[in-house]
Amino acid sequence: MNVMETDIAVIGAGPAGLSAAIQAARSGAKVLLLDENKAPGGQLFKQIHKFFGSKEHHAGVRGFNIGQELLKEVQRLGVTVMLDTVVYGIYEGLALGVVHQDNHYSIKAKRVILATGGQENYMAFPGSALPGVMGAGAAQTMINVHRVLPGNKILMIGSGNVGLIVSYQLMQAGAEVAALVEAMPQIGGYGVHAAKIRRAGVPIHTSHTILRALGEKEVEGAVIARLDQNMRPVAGSERELSVDTICLAVGLNPMTELAWMTGCQFEAVPALGGPIPLHDHNMQTTINGVYVAGDIAGVEEASSAMEEGNLAGIAAAESLGCLRSDEANAQKDIYLNRLMALRTGPFGEKRRLAKEHLLEAMKHASADRVSS
Amino acid sequence: MSSVDAVVIGGGVIGCAVAYNLAKAGVSVAIVERDDICAGTSAACDTAIHLQSKSPGLHLRMAQESIKLFPELQKDFDEDIHFKKTGTMIAIQTREQNEVMRVFAERQRNNGLDVVILDRAAAVEKQPMMKGDLVGATYCTADATIHPQFLTKGYFQAAKKYGAKAMLHTNVENIALKDGHVASVITNRGNIQCKYVVNACGAYAPFIGKLTGLDIPIAPRRGQIVVTEPMPKFTHTIVNCARYIAAKFRPDLLGTSEADRMGIGLSLTQTERGNLLIGGTREFVGYDTRTTQKALLYILQHAANILPALKDIHIIRTFAGLRPFTPDGLPILGNVPGIEGFVMAAGHEGDGLALSAITGRLITEIICEKQSAYDFDLTKLSLERYKNLDIKAFEAQYAVYK
Amino acid sequence: MEANTAKFICRCQEITEEEIYKAIEDGATTIKGIKDRTEATMGLCQGRTCRRLIERMLPASGEPSRERYSCRPPVRTVKIGDLLKDESSKGEFE
Ligand SMILES: Cc1cc2nc3c(=O)[nH]c(=O)nc-3n(C[C@H](O)[C@H](O)[C@H](O)COP(=O)(O)OP(=O)(O)OC[C@H]3O[C@@H](n4cnc5c(N)ncnc54)[C@H](O)[C@@H]3O)c2cc1C
Ligand SMILES: Cc1cc2nc3c(=O)[nH]c(=O)nc-3n(C[C@H](O)[C@H](O)[C@H](O)COP(=O)(O)OP(=O)(O)OC[C@H]3O[C@@H](n4cnc5c(N)ncnc54)[C@H](O)[C@@H]3O)c2cc1C
Ligand code: FES
Numbered sequence: 001m002n003v004m005e006t007d008i009a010v011i012g013a014g015p016a017g018l019s020a021a022i023q024a025a026r027s028g029a030k031v032l033l034l035d036e037n038k039a040p041g042g043q044l045f046k047q048i049h050k051f052f053g054s055k056e057h058h059a060g061v062r063g064f065n066i067g068q069e070l071l072k073e074v075q076r077l078g079v080t081v082m083l084d085t086v087v088y089g090i091y092e093g094l095a096l097g098v099v100h101q102d103n104h105y106s107i108k109a110k111r112v113i114l115a116t117g118g119q120e121n122y123m124a125f126p127g128s129a130l131p132g133v134m135g136a137g138a139a140q141t142m143i144n145v146h147r148v149l150p151g152n153k154i155l156m157i158g159s160g161n162v163g164l165i166v167s168y169q170l171m172q173a174g175a176e177v178a179a180l181v182e183a184m185p186q187i188g189g190y191g192v193h194a195a196k197i198r199r200a201g202v203p204i205h206t207s208h209t210i211l212r213a214l215g216e217k218e219v220e221g222a223v224i225a226r227l228d229q230n231m232r233p234v235a236g237s238e239r240e241l242s243v244d245t246i247c248l249a250v251g252l253n254p255m256t257e258l259a260w261m262t263g264c265q266f267e268a269v270p271a272l273g274g275p276i277p278l279h280d281h282n283m284q285t286t287i288n289g290v291y292v293a294g295d296i297a298g299v300e301e302a303s304s305a306m307e308e309g310n311l312a313g314i315a316a317a318e319s320l321g322c323l324r325s326d327e328a329n330a331q332k333d334i335y336l337n338r339l340m341a342l343r344t345g346p347f348g349e350k351r352r353l354a355k356e357h358l359l360e361a362m363k364h365a366s367a368d369r370v371s372s
Numbered sequence: 373m374s375s376v377d378a379v380v381i382g383g384g385v386i387g388c389a390v391a392y393n394l395a396k397a398g399v400s401v402a403i404v405e406r407d408d409i410c411a412g413t414s415a416a417c418d419t420a421i422h423l424q425s426k427s428p429g430l431h432l433r434m435a436q437e438s439i440k441l442f443p444e445l446q447k448d449f450d451e452d453i454h455f456k457k458t459g460t461m462i463a464i465q466t467r468e469q470n471e472v473m474r475v476f477a478e479r480q481r482n483n484g485l486d487v488v489i490l491d492r493a494a495a496v497e498k499q500p501m502m503k504g505d506l507v508g509a510t511y512c513t514a515d516a517t518i519h520p521q522f523l524t525k526g527y528f529q530a531a532k533k534y535g536a537k538a539m540l541h542t543n544v545e546n547i548a549l550k551d552g553h554v555a556s557v558i559t560n561r562g563n564i565q566c567k568y569v570v571n572a573c574g575a576y577a578p579f580i581g582k583l584t585g586l587d588i589p590i591a592p593r594r595g596q597i598v599v600t601e602p603m604p605k606f607t608h609t610i611v612n613c614a615r616y617i618a619a620k621f622r623p624d625l626l627g628t629s630e631a632d633r634m635g636i637g638l639s640l641t642q643t644e645r646g647n648l649l650i651g652g653t654r655e656f657v658g659y660d661t662r663t664t665q666k667a668l669l670y671i672l673q674h675a676a677n678i679l680p681a682l683k684d685i686h687i688i689r690t691f692a693g694l695r696p697f698t699p700d701g702l703p704i705l706g707n708v709p710g711i712e713g714f715v716m717a718a719g720h721e722g723d724g725l726a727l728s729a730i731t732g733r734l735i736t737e738i739i740c741e742k743q744s745a746y747d748f749d750l751t752k753l754s755l756e757r758y759k760n761l762d763i764k765a766f767e768a769q770y771a772v773y774k
Numbered sequence: 775m776e777a778n779t780a781k782f783i784c785r786c787q788e789i790t791e792e793e794i795y796k797a798i799e800d801g802a803t804t805i806k807g808i809k810d811r812t813e814a815t816m817g818l819c820q821g822r823t824c825r826r827l828i829e830r831m832l833p834a835s836g837e838p839s840r841e842r843y844s845c846r847p848p849v850r851t852v853k854i855g856d857l858l859k860d861e862s863s864k865g866e867f868e
Contacts (some may be wrong), residue, residue, distance in 0.1 A: 001669055086848075097848070099857065199776045408804065410806075524810075668847070686851040
């Protein structure tokens with residue numbers, strides 16, 4: 001086993017991890033950036049659409065290009081980037097168990113920033129284990145990264161941004177999208193994306209769900225039905241659709257396994273996708289030296305992931321004495337304000353409240369820690 | 373206040389086995405478990421019903437009687453406990469080990485266990501995956517495997533079927549005595565009047581002992597295990613190594629390297645689903661159930677040394693459990709001096725699954741008949757055998773409160 | 775049960791909704807309780823896929839719902855050969 005040491009280890013090279021690494025490296029800290037994929041960028045590299053959001057957040061730029069820009073900066077700053085690198089565990093004393101290009105490492109870090117992102121929610125219904133039922137993210141990877149179609153006729157479950165964008169990308173790639181179904185009475189994602197789908201003539205059935213997938217060996221169809229106010233299927237409203245692929249776009253949940261391993265405290269926050277590691281304004285968890293940023297700290301967007309990464313990178317560097325606290329605070333203010341700006345509007349407001357709830361819970365957790 | 377004849381404290385494999393036997397014998401019994409069944413070591417262990425790893429004598433005799441009971445249990449349980457006779461091979465890697473194992477096997481044969489020693493060629497022929505670093509192996513057909521959680525669940529559900537009361541998430545906080553006799557058990561959910569209390573808390577049994585002023589020499593001995601992805605049939609027997617036997621009974625025979633101190637020894641079984649369980653360690657680190665990177669490395673290095681084909685297989689999990697270790701390797705069973713109605717059923721070290729069936733029987737006999745139909749020397753199992761042991765020295769030597 | 779009719783909550787281990795409810799009836803109130811009674815969450819993905827769904831089926835009342843998940847290394851499948859492949863560690867054990 002090879003043993004390595006670093007000041008700051010950043011796990012995950014998505015927008016959060018890249019931003020964290022950039023900030024930490026700017027302060028002069030020795031930074032290692034680790035990601036299991038062969039290319040950095042996390043979710044960004046799958047996003048060939050133009051981003052929404054404000055100018056600071058590269059609105060109008062394609063996700064792919066945002067990733068490239070961040071990566072260039074990371075390289076300019078001399079961050080050691082280890083790709084094709086799985087962090088399989090975190091052991092006592094912040095020792096990471098790592099397999100990098102078929103070799104085994106133990107990496108001892110003074111600070112660890114977890115930026116592992118999120119993963120897709122699964123949904124169970126009769127037939128959901130049939131081949132042909134897949135996550136929308138997996139479908140997106142197939143078309144945007146591997147350039148193959150997951151199927152010819154698709155039913156999309158979920159009308160959040162992911163469901164809408166992936167549906168559109170599937171159509172552009174040549175597949176037919178038979179319909180989108182959405183359990184809620186209204187569409188979950190942004191109107192601009194929904195409009196594109198509708199213009200292409202694809203129906204979005206709100207207050208609907210999938211009852212079961214049809215088929216013997218693989219998906220040959222699906223039965224959908226209308227839901228009443230209590231979210232129960234309305235008898236007689238069943239409809240059969242002939243499709244060969246069912247894509248699930250029913251939300252993401254934070255990828256928190258490594259965080260659980262550190263022993264940090266969690267709080268269940270449905271609005272952010274599930275149990276979230278408690279953290280303060282510095283993005284530090286209840287374990288000293290362990291930080292979180294991006295979707296792992298609550299599923300939001302690439303833009304907020306970047307700001308949280310910036311905060312975590314600055315705070316981790318400050319805690320190592322690489323930044324004076326007045327310098328650090330001045331910088332943190334910028335990113336905190338940007339985060340505030342992002343968490344406005346009907347979508348942002350819910351997340352802002354959820355995040356505030358987490359910060360509040362964190363205060364009590366720290367109090368527990370001191371008194372125990 | 374509710375009232376039963378017997379309260380069994382602990383919902384591990386031992387507590388559930390005892391409750392099952394008591395309930396079946398018509399005793400009114402409650403299982404009181406602070407968390408859930410399988411919360412302790414009984415879900416953090418291997419799957420072996422091992423005879424070959426038992427020290428010849430009382431230990432082996434108990435295991436031999438115990439293994440006979442599992443087919444019967446299966447008939448009485450609704451759920452499959454995956455009891456399967458598989459046999460075991462113990463890899464021998466040096467000439468010195470060969471000598472030790474030859475003597476060990478001979479003593480086992482004298483005790484009616486059919487163990488043979490194979491040379492390298494014969495061993496590899498029998499177990500083609502075992503073509504690594506070894507000079508030979510023992511082979512015994514008597515050993516079996518079982519599903520630890522389903523076994524515990526089997527006892528638990530059958531106990532309920534025979535009328536046992538299950539009190540999960542109920543923590544025993546104290547035990548009230550009256551005139552030197554157990555009177556009631558005090559829990560966070562109320563008191564339970566009873567005549568008997570059975571301490572089946574495994575590695576946690578000393579804490580229950582302390583409630584009544586008893587010193588119980590049981591130390592948590594951590595074992596770490598690595599789980600692989602499901603595989604087609606990899607090995608058709610349990611595989612151990614001679615170091616495993618040494619680590620269990622004679623750690624003094626091991627060297628002084630870090631791996632030796634961790635008690636690295638091979639245990640490999642395959643579950644019904646095809647996952648390989650690869651062990652393990654024997655460490656005295658207090659009540660710490662974390663896994664370590666060193667153990668992962670050493671366990672796999674050692675295993676792949678004996679079974680090189682493991683290198684192409686993926687691991688999916690590691691876990692650790694606490695064996696309830698006693699100084700002489702035997703469990704502590706039966707009555708205790710000075711407190712009428714307090715019965716011990718703990719300290720099974722690495723053999724709790726194997727010995728669960730016989731333990732359930734014995735404890736029930738002791739409570740119902742005041743004697744046992746088996747001719748085991750119960751004094752060798754009683755807590756009283758440790759009356760001259762210095763508990764402070766024991767706790768220090770085995771890092772109980774590390 | 776057949777894939778085309780069963781409602782598998784745990785895909786890896788093919789554990790149905792019915793089996794999970796049976797475990798709850800037997801007293802399970804936590805993911806660990808379900809796991810020990812059914813083998814759900816013990817598959818290749820180690821519960822990443824099914825844990826959320828099981829959690830939502832657990833009785834809301836009473837028992838500690840904020841129990842710690844038992845997350846253990848490795849969080850991804852890792853090849854044994856890769857863990858052992860490294861020159862500097864040869865001889866560390868034997
Ligand atoms: C279809 C779709 C469209 C979107 N559109 C937009 C948009 O228009 N605007 C916007 O702002 N956001 C958008 N998002 C959201 C955005 O992509 C995510 O919020 C963002 O990528 C989260 O960043 P992150 O750095 O937290 O995680 P990720 O980008 O998910 O990166 C995490 C990285 O960590 C790696 N990793 C995880 N665990 C380990 C481990 N143990 N070892 C090694 N590596 C590990 C992962 O493989 C991954 O590369 C979209 C998302 C989707 C799915
Ligand atoms: C790595 C490893 C591999 C093993 N392999 C094997 C094998 O192959 N074959 C074999 O036969 N054995 C094996 N064992 C040994 C076996 O697992 C144990 O001997 C057995 O599980 C002990 O069972 P138990 O019921 O005594 O203890 P436990 O299962 O630990 O049960 C004790 C219970 O008591 C409860 N409790 C504690 N305090 C209180 C309280 N105050 N109030 C209420 N409840 C309380 C706990 O919550 C716990 O559930 C292995 C052990 C390990 C660690
Ligand atoms: S879906 Fe349950 S373990 Fe993978």
